[in-house]
Amino acid sequence: MNDTTHYAECWREPGHQACAVAEVVRLRDVLYERSKERDEAQRDAARYRWLKSHFRVFSPDMGGQHSYTLAGSMRARGPSLDAAIDLAMEGTQAP
Numbered sequence: 001m002n003d004t005t006h007y008a009e010c011w012r013e014p015g016h017q018a019c020a021v022a023e024v025v026r027l028r029d030v031l032y033e034r035s036k037e038r039d040e041a042q043r044d045a046a047r048y049r050w051l052k053s054h055f056r057v058f059s060p061d062m063g064g065q066h067s068y069t070l071a072g073s074m075r076a077r078g079p080s081l082d083a084a085i086d087l088a089m090e091g092t093q094a095p
């Protein structure tokens with residue numbers, strides 16, 4: 001929306017049909033972008049949950065500064081860290 005297209009009382013104007021269509025197209029693009037962002041956030045959340053499942057408490061601390069360590073040894077390979085984690089997730093089950 002800008003000064004020459006859709007505005008609050010635009011529906012009363014003869015040009016509203018074209019601006020309404022343009023607004024639908026714009027909102028469709030926004031929806032597509034938000035869907036991509038949501039999908040990526042969901043993938044990141046799944047990676048985090050998977051990584052978290054491979055850690056355990058190493059040393060509890062009375063002050064609350066607990067230490068955590070990887071449970072067992074873990075290696076991941078891939079063209080990026082995300083890709084390596086994805087491949088590791090596909091090949092293993094969470095402990």
Ligand SMILES: [Zn+2]
Pocket residue numbers: 005006007010011015016017019020
């Ligand atoms: Zn309009």
